[in-house]
Amino acid sequence: MEQFFVFLLVIMMLLGGLAAMLLKDLLAATAATSVVSLSLTAIFVLMRAPDVAMTEAVVGAGLSALILALGLRRLGIWQLDMPVKSRQKKAGDQ
Amino acid sequence: MQQFFSMLFLIGLLFLLSILTGLLPFATPPMLIGQAIQQQAVDATGAANLVTSVVLGYRGIDTLGELSILFAASAAGGLVLGKTVRAKKAASENTGFILQAGTDLLFPLLLVAGLYIVLHGHLTPGGGFQGGVLLATAFFLPVLVRPGTSVSHKLLIVIEGLAGASFIAIGLLALYQGGEFLQPFLDKGLTGQLLSAGTLPLLYLAVGLKVGAELAGLLANLSTEQDGENDHVA
Numbered sequence: 001m002e003q004f005f006v007f008l009l010v011i012m013m014l015l016g017g018l019a020a021m022l023l024k025d026l027l028a029a030t031a032a033t034s035v036v037s038l039s040l041t042a043i044f045v046l047m048r049a050p051d052v053a054m055t056e057a058v059v060g061a062g063l064s065a066l067i068l069a070l071g072l073r074r075l076g077i078w079q080l081d082m083p084v085k086s087r088q089k090k091a092g093d094q
Numbered sequence: 095m096q097q098f099f100s101m102l103f104l105i106g107l108l109f110l111l112s113i114l115t116g117l118l119p120f121a122t123p124p125m126l127i128g129q130a131i132q133q134q135a136v137d138a139t140g141a142a143n144l145v146t147s148v149v150l151g152y153r154g155i156d157t158l159g160e161l162s163i164l165f166a167a168s169a170a171g172g173l174v175l176g177k178t179v180r181a182k183k184a185a186s187e188n189t190g191f192i193l194q195a196g197t198d199l200l201f202p203l204l205l206v207a208g209l210y211i212v213l214h215g216h217l218t219p220g221g222g223f224q225g226g227v228l229l230a231t232a233f234f235l236p237v238l239v240r241p242g243t244s245v246s247h248k249l250l251i252v253i254e255g256l257a258g259a260s261f262i263a264i265g266l267l268a269l270y271q272g273g274e275f276l277q278p279f280l281d282k283g284l285t286g287q288l289l290s291a292g293t294l295p296l297l298y299l300a301v302g303l304k305v306g307a308e309l310a311g312l313l314a315n316l317s318t319e320q321d322g323e324n325d326h327v328a
Contacts, residue, residue: 051143051145054220055223055224058224058231062227062231063227067312067313071316073317
């Protein structure tokens with residue numbers, strides 16, 4: 001049973017990583033990296049390492065996504081009230 | 095050609111990793127020193143959380159190195175990003191009711207959770223690093239929601255400096271007491287109580303405050319937009 005869950009989580013991580021590479025929308029790619037970290041958190045819990053899982057959840061899923069999103073905002077690719085279309089266009093221009 | 099070589103490298107790495115992981119049974123790493131620490135750690139340090147007893151008791155100086163790495167990283171970030179940024183006061187973008195109300199609800203919860211994780215680092219999973227990041231996120235959320243507000247950098251610097259200095263001071267006090275640098279001293283107390291494990295909770299409090307202040311400063315640096323910068327890049 002545990003093996004099955006781990007298999008599922010690894011597949012989710014792979015899909016998240018692929019999405020982060022292939023997505024044109026950079027904000028969505030940032031969210032995809034969070035998905036990778038979140039699945040990794042669950043794997044750490046299954047491996048009975050709650051301390052590491054906590055760090056991964058806080059730093060990997062929370063803080064790094066926040067820093068990436070802020071970086072996008074600073075570069076002018078993402079603004080708070082920007083529609084999706086123009087975001088993709090700007091990301092394509094970079 | 096370059097792509098071919100990177101492909102070759104990736105395949106080799108994958109092969110190596112699959113061999114390494116194929117030999118190991120899942121979730122049971124080959125422990126050499128772990129057994130000894132598991133048997134002794136609770137008696138030696140008084141901390142119920144074995145990870146904390148390793149991080150601060152057995153490997154305290156590694157933690158100090160980790161802190162200095164974090165400090166260097168945040169200093170470099172500040173150097174690159176924070177060239178006397180003046181936050182735009184006039185920029186009061188309306189970020190929407192849902193984000194504002196959600197932040198007002200989340201702020202106290204994040205604060206309590208962060209402090210809990212820091213202060214119970216020697217009893218339950220978690221500790222200074224995780225709790226510190228949570229605290230930084232809690233104090234950063236209002237900045238994210240109301241772009242006009244700025245964080246007091248002076249206060250952050252004072253907190254960070256005091257926390258780092260107290261970490262080293264506790265280590266030097268241990269030296270003064272006749273032990274090694276950063277060796278836990280004080281009364282070990284009853285394992286499982288909040289006031290136990292000697293100096294470990296104090297050290298973790300210092301770590302938490304330092305990490306929180308550093309990351310809050312870094313996030314604040316990142317979030318303040320400079321006038322006209324967007325036009326240059328976009």
